[in-house]
Amino acid sequence: xxxxxxxxxxxxxxxxxxxxxxxxxxxxxxxxxxxxxxxxxxxxxxxxxxxxxxxxxxxxxxxxxxxxxxxxxxxxxxxxxxxxxxxxxxxxxxxxxxxxxxxxxxxxxxxxxxxxxxxxxxxxxxxxxxxxxxxxxxxxxxxxxxxxxxxxxxxxxxxxxxxxxxxxxxxxxxxxxxxxxxxxxxxxxxxxxxxxxxxxxxxxxxxxxxxxxxxxxxxxxxxxxxxxxxxxxxxxxxxxxxxxxxxxxxxxxxxxxxxxxxxxxxxxxxxxxxxxxxxxxxxxxxxxxxxxxxxxxxxxxxxxxxxxxxxxxxxxxxxxxxxxxxxxxxxxxxxxxxxxxxxxxxxxxxxxxxxxxxxxxxxxxxxxxxxxxxxxxxxxxxxxxxxxxxxxxxxxxxxxxxxxxxxxxxxxxxxxxxxxxxxxxxxxxxxxxxxxxxxxxxxxxxxxxxxxxxxxxxxxxxxxxxxxxxxxxxxxxx
Numbered sequence: 182x183x184x185x186x187x188x189x190x191x192x193x194x195x196x197x198x199x200x201x202x203x204x205x206x207x208x209x210x211x212x213x214x215x216x217x218x219x220x221x222x223x224x225x226x227x228x229x230x231x232x233x234x235x236x237x238x239x240x241x242x243x244x245x246x247x248x249x250x251x252x253x254x255x256x257x258x259x260x261x262x263x264x265x266x267x268x269x270x271x272x273x274x275x276x277x278x279x280x281x282x283x284x285x286x287x288x289x290x291x292x293x294x295x296x297x298x299x300x301x302x303x304x305x306x307x308x309x310x311x312x313x314x315x316x317x318x319x320x321x322x323x324x325x326x327x328x329x330x331x332x333x334x335x336x337x338x339x340x341x342x343x344x345x346x347x348x349x350x351x352x353x354x355x356x357x358x359x360x361x362x363x364x365x366x367x368x369x370x371x372x373x374x375x376x377x378x379x380x381x382x383x384x385x386x387x388x389x390x391x392x393x394x395x396x397x398x399x400x401x402x403x404x405x406x407x408x409x410x411x412x413x414x415x416x417x418x419x420x421x422x423x424x425x426x427x428x429x430x431x432x433x434x435x436x437x438x439x440x441x442x443x444x445x446x447x448x449x450x451x452x453x454x455x456x457x458x459x460x461x462x463x464x465x466x467x468x469x470x471x472x473x474x475x476x477x478x479x480x481x482x483x484x485x486x487x488x489x490x491x492x493x494x495x496x497x498x499x500x501x502x503x504x505x506x507x508x509x510x511x512x513x514x515x516x517x518x519x520x521x522x523x524x525x526x527x528x529x530x531x532x533x534x535x536x537x538x539x540x541x542x543x544x545x546x547x548x549x550x551x552x553x554x555x556x557x558x559x560x561x562x563x564x565x566x567x568x569x570x571x572x573x574x575x576x577x578x579x580x581x582x583x584x585x586x587x588x589x590x591x592x593x594x595x596x597x598x599x600x601x602x603x604x605x606x607x608x609x610x611x612x613x614x615x616x617x618x619x620x621x622x623x624x625x626x627x628x629x630x631x632x633x634x635x636x637x638x639x640x641x642x643x644x645x646x647x648x649x650x651x652x653x654x655x656x657x658x659x
Contacts (some may be wrong), residue, residue, distance in 0.1 A: 187327030213319035224282025225613025238269040241549040246449045247287055254306050256384035260313040277304050279311040298446040299392025303383050309521050310378035316371040376424055380431050389440040394428035401425055405471050447478035448515045463489035480509040487519055490509045496527035514544035518553055530561055564594040582611040599631030603639055
């Protein structure tokens with residue numbers, strides 16, 4: 182989905198006010214400040230559009246890695262009270278983007294292009310800088326008299342771009358060209374500010390500060406001979422030699438220390454690479470990298486080879502390569518997930534379930550193991566066990582929408598409709614889809630099953646969400 186690279190413009194130039202149901206109605210923002218809650222609601226609205234696109238990745242391991250890395254950076258930011266969510270877009274173009282409300286997207290092309298984890302962290306730190314400095318709200322407030330209804334055309338053009346790039350570009354040019362151009366200098370100032378804030382975040386979080394100028398410098402050199410060949414990141418993030426020089430000067434004034442990449446960074450890159458091409462091409466790629474020793478990490482190349490062999494359905498050979506991988510990376514949660522997936526693919530269900538049980542004892546906090554194990558229990562017709570697992574995790578992970586989705590799947594298999602709809606309501610609510618949550622609770626009321634206490638709980642939750650919806654409408658946030 183190449184055109185979604187334009188989405189960063191949405192964060193700085195547009196609000197999807199005319200896209201339909203459930204989007205914020207903020208009026209004339211030039212007359213008042215935009216609250217952080219208003220920004221969050223706008224971001225949630227845009228995220229509903231993004232999640233519906235096939236290029237949005239819901240892979241739990243990749244999501245867990247990005248959020249682990251991102252939250253490490255957020256902890257070192259000047260405003261760690263802001264809630265952040267990091268997500269992956271399956272797009273080979275090099276790009277990242279910040280949406281209002283702390284949503285930060287990363288293209289798979291960026292993860293594969295970054296030559297070190299510090300380079301990737303540098304880009305994320307820059308995007309965090311945009312959010313904590315509230316560039317979205319500041320830009321809108323600065324456009325005196327500019328109505329959000331006027332921004333709707335650009336928002337629609339950007340979101341429509343996911344299906345027709347040429348039509349979208351024409352819509353952008355016709356509807357908002359002069360507005361975007363008039364705002365360009367302001368966004369360059371934002372970029373410089375995000376550089377400064379991001380650089381401090383990168384340094385304080387323990388990554389190599391050289392990662393930021395190294396990545397941006399390489400992107401700038403890519404435009405030396407042709408602007409049309411510029412990475413998408415540069416078309417949405419104006420970059421100058423002055424900015425690069427400023428980053429380099431800041432890095433040179435700090436003591437040098439080399440920061441090794443985490444094994445998770447290398448394994449997730451291999452996972453993406455293994456899924457990017459055809460199974461046969463992926464197998465050849467990792468075979469060649471191991472034979473010729475052309476890799477940043479031998480363990481990651483072995484991981485990628487096993488993943489590619491599973492895709493190619495070469496299970497016996499994948500099993501042999503898995504043994505070599507386990508020697509190279511002992512006691513690793515991502516390797517355990519890969520092993521269990523291999524066992525299931527090759528029909529060894531008992532071995533897969535045992536692998537999940539053993540891995541959860543060693544890595545109880547690795548969420549992808551929980552999700553995979555619960556699905557494995559459902560696959561092997563053990564919904565009660567799956568439900569016990571999910572509900573035990575919900576006791577201390579109440580904001581995890583994936584757990585509620587799994588809970589709903591368990592109740593569906595058990596033919597318990599009221600709790601199924603109740604669980605889906607909680608998942609939708611945590612995804613920012615308040616109307617969807619209310620609809621699920623109404624379905625729970627009409628389900629015809631459940632005891633008095635369950636019905637009472639649904640009624641109370643429905644009143645609560647309707648009250649929240651009413652308050653949001655009164656305050657102009659819906």
